[in-house]
Structures are given as structure tokens and as C-alpha cells.
Amino acid sequence: MRKEWIDLDAAFLSSASVVGAKESEGPLGALFDLRDPSDRFGMKSWERAESEMQRLSFNTVLAKVKRAEGEVDALFAGDLLNQCVGSAYGLLDFDIPYFGLYGACSTCAEGLLLAAAMVSSQMMGLCGAVTSSHYCAAERQFRTPLEYGAQRAPVAQWTVTGAGAFLICSPSEFDEGEAYTAIKRGMVGKVMDCGITDAANMGAAMAPAAADTLTRYFQATETLPRDYDLIVTGDLGYEGGDILCDLMLAAGYDVRKNYSDCGQRIYHRKKQDVHGGGSGCGCSAVVLAAELLPKLCCGEIGRMLFLGTGALMSPDSIKQGAGIPGIAHLLELRHVSAKEGERKKWM
Amino acid sequence: MRKEWIDLDAAFLSSASVVGAKESEGPLGALFDLRDPSDRFGMKSWERAESEMQRLSFNTVLAKVKRAEGEVDALFAGDLLNQCVGSAYGLLDFDIPYFGLYGACSTCAEGLLLAAAMVSSQMMGLCGAVTSSHYCAAERQFRTPLEYGAQRAPVAQWTVTGAGAFLICSPSEFDEGEAYTAIKRGMVGKVMDCGITDAANMGAAMAPAAADTLTRYFQATETLPRDYDLIVTGDLGYEGGDILCDLMLAAGYDVRKNYSDCGQRIYHRKKQDVHGGGSGCGCSAVVLAAELLPKLCCGEIGRMLFLGTGALMSPDSIKQGAGIPGIAHLLELRHVSAKEGERKKWM
Numbered sequence: 063m064r065k066e067w068i069d070l071d072a073a074f075l076s077s078a079s080v081v082g083a084k085e086s087e088g089p090l091g092a093l094f095d096l097r098d099p100s101d102r103f104g105m106k107s108w109e110r111a112e113s114e115m116q117r118l119s120f121n122t123v124l125a126k127v128k129r130a131e132g133e134v135d136a137l138f139a140g141d142l143l144n145q146c147v148g149s150a151y152g153l154l155d156f157d158i159p160y161f162g163l164y165g166a167c168s169t170c171a172e173g174l175l176l177a178a179a180m181v182s183s184q185m186m187g188l189c190g191a192v193t194s195s196h197y198c199a200a201e202r203q204f205r206t207p208l209e210y211g212a213q214r215a216p217v218a219q220w221t222v223t224g225a226g227a228f229l230i231c232s233p234s235e236f237d238e239g240e241a242y243t244a245i246k247r248g249m250v251g252k253v254m255d256c257g258i259t260d261a262a263n264m265g266a267a268m269a270p271a272a273a274d275t276l277t278r279y280f281q282a283t284e285t286l287p288r289d290y291d292l293i294v295t296g297d298l299g300y301e302g303g304d305i306l307c308d309l310m311l312a313a314g315y316d317v318r319k320n321y322s323d324c325g326q327r328i329y330h331r332k333k334q335d336v337h338g339g340g341s342g343c344g345c346s347a348v349v350l351a352a353e354l355l356p357k358l359c360c361g362e363i364g365r366m367l368f369l370g371t372g373a374l375m376s377p378d379s380i381k382q383g384a385g386i387p388g389i390a391h392l393l394e395l396r397h398v399s400a401k402e403g404e405r406k407k408w409m
Numbered sequence: 410m411r412k413e414w415i416d417l418d419a420a421f422l423s424s425a426s427v428v429g430a431k432e433s434e435g436p437l438g439a440l441f442d443l444r445d446p447s448d449r450f451g452m453k454s455w456e457r458a459e460s461e462m463q464r465l466s467f468n469t470v471l472a473k474v475k476r477a478e479g480e481v482d483a484l485f486a487g488d489l490l491n492q493c494v495g496s497a498y499g500l501l502d503f504d505i506p507y508f509g510l511y512g513a514c515s516t517c518a519e520g521l522l523l524a525a526a527m528v529s530s531q532m533m534g535l536c537g538a539v540t541s542s543h544y545c546a547a548e549r550q551f552r553t554p555l556e557y558g559a560q561r562a563p564v565a566q567w568t569v570t571g572a573g574a575f576l577i578c579s580p581s582e583f584d585e586g587e588a589y590t591a592i593k594r595g596m597v598g599k600v601m602d603c604g605i606t607d608a609a610n611m612g613a614a615m616a617p618a619a620a621d622t623l624t625r626y627f628q629a630t631e632t633l634p635r636d637y638d639l640i641v642t643g644d645l646g647y648e649g650g651d652i653l654c655d656l657m658l659a660a661g662y663d664v665r666k667n668y669s670d671c672g673q674r675i676y677h678r679k680k681q682d683v684h685g686g687g688s689g690c691g692c693s694a695v696v697l698a699a700e701l702l703p704k705l706c707c708g709e710i711g712r713m714l715f716l717g718t719g720a721l722m723s724p725d726s727i728k729q730g731a732g733i734p735g736i737a738h739l740l741e742l743r744h745v746s747a748k749e750g751e752r753k754k755w756m
Contacts, residue, residue, distance in 0.1 A: 064482050064506075068532050107729055135411050136597050143723065144491045146511045150600055150721035150734050159411075159597030160736060161519060162721065164493045164511040172508060176523065183530030185415050203725075250483050250506030253497055374497035374509065376490065378550075382454055387497050389507060 066282035072178035072245040073236065073398075074359075075188070075229040076129075077351035078122035080115045082197070082223030084336075085348065088329045093352040094224075095122050101198060101223050108199035109143060115225035115344075116141070116152025116194045123190070123227040131156045134229070135186035138173035140164050141194045141343050142221075144203060148194050152225075158190065167268075167297045168251065169193045170226060170347040171370025171391040177230040178245040178393070187232065194225035195342030204261070204377055215262035217301040219325060219341035226347025233398070241399040243358040247283070251275050251389040253374060261380045265302020265325075265338060268371040271388035272298060273309035275369060279392055280315055287317045291363045294354065295390070296346030296371040297325035299339030324349035346370055361397045368393045413629035419525035419592040420583065420745075421706075422535070422576040423476075424698035425469035427462045429544065429570030431683075432695065435676045440699040441571075442469050448545060448570050455546035456490060462572035462691075463488070463499025463541045470537070470574040478503045481576070482533035485520035487511050488541045488690050489568075491550060495541050499572075505537070514615075514644045515598065516540045517573060517694040518717025518738040524577040525592040525740070534579065541572035542689030551608070551724055562609035564648040566672060566688035573694025580745070588746040590705040594630070596739040598622050600721060602732040608722065611733070612649020612672075612685060615718040618735035619645060620656035622716060626739055627662055634664045638710045641701065642737070643693030643718040644672035646686030671696035693717055708744045715740045 079094045082101035086094065096118055098104075103114040116139070124131065137156065140163035141148030153160060165172040173191035180186040198208055200221040206212045236242045251271055258267040272295050280286060287293060287310075298306055303323040310317045324346040325339035350368060357363045370393075375386040426441045429448040433441065443465055445451075450461040463486070471478065484503065487510035488495035496509060512519040520538035527533040545555055547568040553559045583589045598618055605614040619642050627633060634640060634657075645653055650670040657664045671693040672686035697715060704710045717740075722733040 064479060065533075109725060109729065132411060140511060142492075144725065145489075145513065145721060145723035147721065147723045147726045147731075151602075151726065151731060154600050154602055154734055157599060160600045161523070161597065162511040162513075162719075162736070164487060164509040166492065166509075176508070179530070179532055180526065183526070183532060185526055185530060186412075250508065252504060253501050253507045255498075255501055372509075374492060374494065376492035376494045378456060378491060379494045379498065382456065384494075384498060387501055389509075 066249060066278055068179060068248045070178045070182045070245045070248050071233060072181040072230050073233045074243045074355055075231040075235060076123045076127040077355050078119045078126060078227045079348040079351040080119045080225045081348055085222060085224055085328060088334060090328055090353050094348060108196050109147060112148040112194050112196035112199050113152035116148055116192050117155055119225040119227035120153060120156065120190060120192050123229050127229065131158050134158045134188050134190050136161060137190045137192060138163055138177050139192040140169040142166060142200055153192060165389060166372030166374050167341060167343050168370035168372030168389050168391050169343045171368060171393055174228060174393055175248040175391055178248060181230050181232055189230045190227065191230065192227045193343040193347045195221050195344035197221045197223045200342060214337055217338045218262045219264060219299045219338040220336040221342035222328060222340045222345040224344035224348040226344060226351040241359055243355055244396045244398045245393055246396050247394040249275055249279050249392040251391045253387045253389050255385040255387040257385045259385055263301065264341060264373045265299040266305055267373050267386035268388035269298055269302045269305035269309060272306050272369050272371050272390040275390040275392050276310060277313045287315050287320060290320060290365050290367050293317050293321050293367045295323045295369045297341035298323045298371055299325040299341060301338050358395055358397050361399055364397050366395045368395055413625055414594050414596045415526060417525045417529045417592045417595050418580060419528040419577050420580045421590045421702055422578040422582060423470045423474040424702050425466045425473060425574045426695040426698040427466045427572045428695055431681065432569060432571050432675060435681060437675055437700050441695060455543050456494060459495040459541050459543035459546050460499035463496055463539050464502055466572040466574035467500060467537060467539050470576050478505055481505045481535050481537050483508060484537045484539060485510055485524050486539040487516040489513060489547055500539060512736060513719030513721050514688060514690050515717035515719030515736050515738050516690045518715060518740055521575060521740055522595040522738055525595060528577050528579055536577045537574060538577065539574045540690040540694045542568050542691035544568045544570045547689060561684055564685045565609045566611060566646045566685040567683040568689035569675060569687045569692040571691035571695040573691060573698040588706055590702055591743045591745045592740055593743050594741040596622055596626050598736040598738045600734045600736050602734040604732045606732055608727045610648065611688060611720045612646040613652055614720050614733035615735035616645055616649040616652035616656060619653050619716050619718050619737040622737040622739050623657060624660045634662050634667060637667060637712050637714050640664050640668045640714045642670045642716045644688035645670045645718055646672040646688060648685050705742055705744050708746055711744050713742045715742055
């Protein structure tokens with residue numbers, strides 16, 4: 063029989079975030095490392111701008127802990143652009159072995175899971191995980207170019223312009239008594255198609271996959287929602303988040319008290335007019351890097367489940383009438399500190 | 410300092426191949442498991458046909474060793490279609506945790522490397538790796554729809570219509586004295602852009618990445634080309650293969666005697682009018698599954714280097730004038746048998 067989860071023994075050494083204008087103006091605006099109000103990052107095209115965000119984020123994550131690229135054993139990277147060119151071109155400057163991933167908006171969790179697995183098995187010592195998305199590049203690729211001025215559906219989500227980068231190391235890198243965020247366990251998602259064909263309602267398409275992974279995790283680990291300070295999904299947004307809570311309730315788990323979604327956290331709901339909330343590979347990556355990891359590291363959050371949620375359709379598969387398959391990868395993160403008393407309860 | 414290669418302790422439990430018409434008519438035609446001369450596999454679109462090939466190939470790889478999907482810990486899959494929908498839809502039927510990959514035509518080697526790493530670390534017991542490509546789907550996505558009747562450049566390669574599936578297990582699954590193919594070591598490729606911008610000459614774009622990985626591997630492991638019975642790349646084709654041999658010669662390694670390329674092996678060069686040879690994710694996957702692994706398993710090949718080669722550009726990045734980044738992941742495969750005398754020298 064299959065073992066449902068993977069035991070991991072890894073930690074976050076560093077994280078970095080790069081965002082555009084709208085994200086800077088959101089409630090987490092002050093927390094991001096780099097911001098460009100033009101969304102262009104000095105580049106001529108949106109696709110190049112996305113690549114540049116990846117380059118900048120990985121550059122920053124190395125600089126924060128004074129590590130050289132030669133110390134990184136491998137990069138796990140991906141994005142939403144066709145053929146994942148955001149990552150391929152963005153990380154071209156770095157002389158580091160490279161694993162290309164495609165998990166749509168679950169890529170951040172997928173990359174972290176694989177990086178943590180390689181570090182936990184001691185096959186590698188230090189791994190990078192990088193993901194990005196860009197609103198303008200995503201709109202013209204998945205929907206219509208911005209110039210077209212298409213009207214957005216009420217449940218449509220706003221693709222985050224942002225890139226997040228992480229360095230994953232062994233917990234042995236930290237000194238005795240030093241606080242850090244550990245990656246304790248992971249669960250790989252399954253691809254599920256529940257028949258949603260509306261590409262403007264991705265939250266609904268991904269929610270069943272998130273519910274499946276979360277239910278399997280609670281059952282396999284014999285834990286309950288109350289065992290976690292926070293259960294956070296990548297980008298289900300408002301619609302998908304509500305559906306997840308309903309599906310979990312139907313499965314016998316009430317997650318409403320400690321559930322949140324990165325797509326709900328990144329923008330002001332009404333003031334910024336983002337309809338269904340944030341989405342995109344960059345959404346969960348920058349919220350994790352800039353808000354959640356610092357809270358985990360200082361103990362404000364003690365134990366957290368992080369679910370990267372992805373919708374694996376393409377514009378062509380939608381036109382051909384296929385359903386939207388969803389996936390959700392899970393990571394269990396914990397604050398580790400020598401002085402257990404330091405840990406404050408979050409919420 | 411980075412350790413250049415990864416030690417692996419895994420083996421091939423089973424492999425399966427599904428191909429279209431042109432591949433069936435090539436020199437390896439009789440070796441493939443399933444063939445459809447219509448290239449449609451009963452589906453209405455080329456994209457659906459590609460997904461169906463993935464489903465069929467994974468179904469076959471399980472059936473060959475009488476394994477159930479519940480015994481497979483994870484799937485590593487990817488393809489060339491936008492958002493990798495060939496894999497997402499093709500493997501939807503299977504209730505198995507799923508890692509989506511994007512390594513272009515290097516995906517087969519990337520998936521095998523990650524699967525072998527998960528098995529070697531004992532985090533997982535049995536992993537699947539599946540990849541595919543479809544000539545008609547690739548042409549209309551990357552170049553022009555077939556109906557357009559575009560003229561092909563002399564160095565242009567022919568995307569293989571095919572899917573390959575593999576099951577990776579621990580060598581401990583085999584009985585004492587039973588012959589099998591072991592995955593001994595792996596090396597992760599680096600993304601390299603040497604300035605090739607001609608999308609009709611992918612072999613030239615990927616050859617420098619293959620030369621980089623191969624040179625690093627010879628240096629790190631202190632081995633020479635003559636230590637291997639066969640050094641085979643995924644889909645450099647005739648042009649790229651010649652360039653690789655030249656680059657290796659310049660680096661001090663003469664690989665010409667035991668070098669081959671899956672894209673050179675799959676079609677009759679002149680009779681089938683494929684210009685630059687075969688290419689695509691499916692190319693290396695079906696040649697490995699149908700021709701090379703059986704030869705390794707029976708000892709006709711004793712020690713082999715398998716390099717998956719990928720070009721990580723998109724049609725948009727080409728239009729925007731960017732170079733074509735290449736990547737090459739390497740696996741060292743070996744015939745294992747209790748009776749060492751059984752091993753016959755290949756070539």
C-alpha cells in the first residue's frame with residue numbers, strides 16, 4: 063500500500079519576494095522585498111518582466127544569507143507561461159542545475175516539496191525553489207490582451223504580478239537555539255477533474271483537489287484542523303475558499319476557524335476591485351515568502367499547512383470543451399525554537 | 410562545493426511504448442507495444458490523442474508487471490503542449506499523486522531522475538515516469554497547422570508521435586540472479602543559451618547543453634567515453650549529434666565511436682524523409698522503452714549514458730527575438746546480472 067505522506071527533514075534558509083504595483087498597494091505591500099510600480103522591471107515585454115522578477119528574487123534570496131550560486135545544488139522552478147519560459151530565461155544567468163516544473167499555481171508547493179525531499183534524503187545540501195506569474199503576461203496568454211478591455215466575471219481572479227524564491231537547507235545548518243521554519247511533512251496532490259469548464263472560475267475548479275489532499279492528510283496523519291494554527295491555500299480566492307470550507311465540512315472537518323487563502327490575503331477585497339481575489343504561481347509564493355514565513359520563524363504561527371493549488375488546463379483544452387483539472391500539494395511547516403516558551407499563538 | 414552527480418540506487422521494473430504511423434514504419438517499428446496508423450488513438454483532436462497515448466502507455470506499463478495503480482507512490486510526467494495538458498488529462502484516470510514537469514524534450518530523463526531519487530532515498534517504493542509528444546499537435550502549436558503545408562528546413566526535426574512510460578523500483582524487488590537495468594547515477598542539467606535563435610534548428614540549440622553535462626560528468630566521475638558501451642542523447646538529431654561530437658572532441662573527449670541519438674535511431678534517414686531526424690518528449694522515451702532497455706536488461710548493452718535533451722523556448726520567446734535555451738539531464742544505466750559471464754559486449 064502507498065504511504066500517503068512523505069516525512070521531511072528540511073528548513074527554510076531564506077526567502078525573497080518581488081512584486082508589481084497592485085501587490086505593493088495591498089495589505090501586505092510593505093512586506094515585499096522589491097517592488098516596481100510600472101510592473102515592467104526595466105524590460106520591453108511582460109514575459110521578459112516576469113523572467114526578470116525571477117532573476118531578481120533568486121538573486122535576493124542568495125544575497126540575504128550571503129550564499130553564492132555555486133553552493134546551490136539545484137533549482138526547482140516553474141511558472142504559468144507557455145513552455146515555462148519565465149523560469150527558463152529568468153534563471154539562465156545562474157550556473158546551477160535546473161529542474162523545470164509545471165504545476166500551474168501549485169508550482170511553489172511542488173518545488174518546495176521536491177527541494178525538501180532532496181535535502182531530507184541528503185542527496186543535496188542546498189536547493190532553490192522559484193516561481194512567478196505576471197498579470198499582463200497571463201491575461202494575454204490565457205484570456206485576452208489588456209488592450210482588448212474584456213469585462214471580468216464576478217468570480218474571476220486577478221493574477222498576481224510577483225515572484226517568490228526560497229532556499230531550502232538541512233535543519234543542521236542552524237545553530238543550537240536559533241529559531242527557524244521546518245518543513246516536516248509533505249503530501250503530493252492528485253489530478254482531479256470535477257467537471258468545471260468555466261475558465262473564469264478557477265477557484266471552483268481547484269477546491270475539490272484541495273479538499274481531497276486536506277482530507278487525505280487529516281486521515282493519514284490522524285490530525286484535526288484544530289491541531290494547526292493556520293491552514294492556508296495558494297489561490298482559491300473567495301469563491302474557491304468558500305467551496306473548500308463547505309467540502310471540508312461535508313467530509314467532517316470544520317476548517318473555517320483557522321483557514322485562509324493567499325489569494326484572499328494579498329489584495330484589499332473591495333478597495334482594489336479584484337473580484338474573486340488573487341491567483342497565479344506568484345500569489346502563494348510571495349505571500350509565503352513575505353508574510354507567512356517571517357511569522358513562522360518568529361513563532362507567531364506555530365504549525366501551518368500550506369497547500370499549493372493549481373488548475374492544469376490550457377486555453378486550447380478549454381476551447382475543446384474539456385473540464386479543468388485541479389491539483390493541490392501540501393506542506394506541513396513548523397516553527398522550531400530551543401525555547402518553547404517563546405512560541406506565541408497565532409490568531 | 411556542489412556535488413556534481415547524484416548516486417542512485419534504483420531500477421527499471423517495466424517500460425511501455427505507444428507510437429503513431431511513422432514511428433511504426435521506422436527501423437524500430439516492430440519493438441513498440443502499441444501502434445495506431447491513424448495517429449488519432451480514437452480521439453477527435455491531436456491533443457486528446459496525445460493524452461490518450463499517455464493513458465495507454467501507463468496502463469500498459471502497469472499491466473506488464475501486473476501492478477495496480479494503488480501501488481504506485483507518484484507519477485512524474487510532462488509533455489510539450491502548452492500547460493502540459495497531454496499529461497494532466499492523460500493521467501487523470503489514475504488515482505496516483507502527480508508531479509508535473511516541464512523539461513521540453515528532456516522531460517523523460519528529468520522524470521526518471523526524480524523518480525529514481527525518490528526511490529533511492531526510500532521516500533517512495535514505486536514511481537512512474539510518463540512523457541509524450543505528438544507530431545500534429547506540436548506542429549500546430551510550435552510552428553503552423555499541418556493544413557498550411559509549410560516547407561521544412563533541411564535541419565528541421567520531426568516530432569515523434571509517441572508516449573513512453575516507466576516504472577521505477579528498488580533493486581531489492583528483483584530476485585537473486587534476476588537480470589535487470591539499474592539506474593546508478595544521475596546528473597542534473599543546467600540551462601544554457603548559446604545564442605541559437607533558429608527554431609528550425611533545435612539540435613544546434615541543445616548540443617552545447619548536452620556537451621556541458623557530458624563533460625562535467627566525465628570530469629566528475631573520472632570516466633572516459635570508452636568506459637561506456639553506448640552514450641545516447643534524446644533528440645539532437647543528425648545536425649545536433651554532429652555538433653555534440655565536435656564540441657566533445659574540442660573538450661578532449663572523442664565520443665564518436667559509441668555515440669548515438671534516439672532521434673537518429675527512430676526513423677529511416679532517407680526513406681522516411683525526416684530531414685534532421687526525430688525529436689520531441691516522446692522520442693527518447695519510446696526508444697529507451699522499446700529498444701534500449703531490453704538491450705540493457707539482457708546484457709547486450711552493459712553500461713550506458715542516457716541524456717535527455719530539451720530546448721526551453723516558446724513560440725512567443727522566439728518571436729520576441731530571444732535565444733533558445735537548452736538543457737540536458739543525464740542518467741547512468743547498467744545491466745545487472747548475477748552471472749557476469751552472460752554480459753555480451755554491445756557494438
